[in-house]
Amino acid sequence: MFHLHRRSLIQGGSLLVPALWAGRASPLLAAQTAPATRARLNVTENPFGPSPAARKAIMACVPEAPYYVEDEHTLRDKIGQNENLEREKVALSNGSLDALSLLSSDIGRKGHLLAPQPTYATHLNYAQRRGVTVRYVPLLNHAIDLDALRQAITPETAMVYLCNPNNPTGNMLDHDKLLSFCEDVSKKVPVVVDEAYFELLPPAELMTASSLVHSGHDVIVARTFSKVYGLAGLRIGYILAQPNRVKQLYSLTTTSRNQAGYAAAMASLGDKAYLNGAIAYLKSCRNMIYDICQKNGLSFLQSHGTFVYVNTQRPAEKMKTALAQRGVDIRVFDAPAYQTWIRVGTATPAELELFGRALPAALQDVPKA
Numbered sequence: 146m147f148h149l150h151r152r153s154l155i156q157g158g159s160l161l162v163p164a165l166w167a168g169r170a171s172p173l174l175a176a177q178t179a180p181a182t183r184a185r186l187n188v189t190e191n192p193f194g195p196s197p198a199a200r201k202a203i204m205a206c207v208p209e210a211p212y213y214v215e216d217e218h219t220l221r222d223k224i225g226q227n228e229n230l231e232r233e234k235v236a237l238s239n240g241s242l243d244a245l246s247l248l249s250s251d252i253g254r255k256g257h258l259l260a261p262q263p264t265y266a267t268h269l270n271y272a273q274r275r276g277v278t279v280r281y282v283p284l285l286n287h288a289i290d291l292d293a294l295r296q297a298i299t300p301e302t303a304m305v306y307l308c309n310p311n312n313p314t315g316n317m318l319d320h321d322k323l324l325s326f327c328e329d330v331s332k333k334v335p336v337v338v339d340e341a342y343f344e345l346l347p348p349a350e351l352m353t354a355s356s357l358v359h360s361g362h363d364v365i366v367a368r369t370f371s372k373v374y375g376l377a378g379l380r381i382g383y384i385l386a387q388p389n390r391v392k393q394l395y396s397l398t399t400t401s402r403n404q405a406g407y408a409a410a411m412a413s414l415g416d417k418a419y420l421n422g423a424i425a426y427l428k429s430c431r432n433m434i435y436d437i438c439q440k441n442g443l444s445f446l447q448s449h450g451t452f453v454y455v456n457t458q459r460p461a462e463k464m465k466t467a468l469a470q471r472g473v474d475i476r477v478f479d480a481p482a483y484q485t486w487i488r489v490g491t492a493t494p495a496e497l498e499l500f501g502r503a504l505p506a507a508l509q510d511v512p513k514a
């Protein structure tokens with residue numbers, strides 16, 4: 146039932162998208178659909194959906210469907226040109242999660258992985274299930290504590306993972322501090338910088354760690370077409386890294402890219418007009434979440450991502466259940482200092498309205514911690 150609503154918005158996207166491009170109608174007004182019966186705020190997707198060029202490319206690649214993608218050089222080169230990096234420093238993966246999981250579990254055979262907490266940890270959990278040890282360093286004032294991470298590095302550390310902006314807090318690292326941390330630490334161990342929400346950042350080109358890949362450091366920048374490009378279901382992402390890391394990832398990869406994801410990524414990479422529309426949409430959704438929290442007297446962190454971290458002042462797991470009973474799914478992160486916090490993902494305005502209606506009753510249901 147819920148999927149019908151979401152998909153009807155996406156199918157209606159051809160009407161919605163041009164209005165956004167022209168910077169005319171409010172994306173939220175344009176996107177109003179029937180009320181949602183379930184709100185999928187536990188994931189970070191972009192229902193604004195693929196760009197018009199990506200939609201066309203997906204349709205046009207149907208004749209290629211019987212064939213494997215054998216040559217991914219063209220997209221690697223296109224990404225490389227954007228980043229001023231040669232093809233040997235670019236690898237594609239099936240969503241960035243695939244690259245993150247494969248590299249974390251392989252590098253983790255040499256020692257433990259180090260990461261802030263809370264952070265995006267799906268790939269770290271994957272590595273852990275394969276026998277890798279993961280050590281976590283708490284945030285300081287909701288920010289990744291680079292000094293504490295530096296101090297936590299031992300000869301047994303095999304890799305450091307950073308997420309910028311961090312998921313779930315939406316916090317950005319100070320760019321100079323990030324670069325100097327990566328420059329130093331990558332002399333000893335590889336540093337992964339997960340830039341899944343990179344395109345949303347105020348001038349994105351100035352916020353990336355890719356310059357360190359250019360200058361030869363063992364830094365692995367992970368990016369994705371899932372978030373701002375609206376292609377989560379087509380599973381396509383990439384890393385920027387030293388040629389030996391690119392080779393390492395390709396040696397671990399079990400399967401090739403899919404035709405539709407490849408075609409859509411080729412068609413949408415760097416499409417500024419589309420990105421402006423998608424970013425406006427996502428920011429409007431984020432503002433809607435802020436408004437709902439403010440109306441309910443809840444504090445939250447200003448976010449650079451497609452999600453907002455909210456302090457409910459109540460046990461987060463209980464809030465999760467109370468919201469789920471009212472059709473709203475949210476996510477809770479495993480972190481001792483954030484037991485009352487929930488992460489609310491951007492979604493369609495109809496889904497966010499359902500959240501707005503469900504929240505007061507859920508707050509009533511769950512006594513304060």
Ligand SMILES: Cc1ncc(COP(=O)(O)O)c(C=O)c1O
Nearest residue numbers: 240241242265312341369371382
């Ligand atoms: C920070 C971060 N990195 C990576 C991913 C993985 O996304 P994908 O595999 O779709 O590229 C996500 C998805 O939620 C994420 O939030």
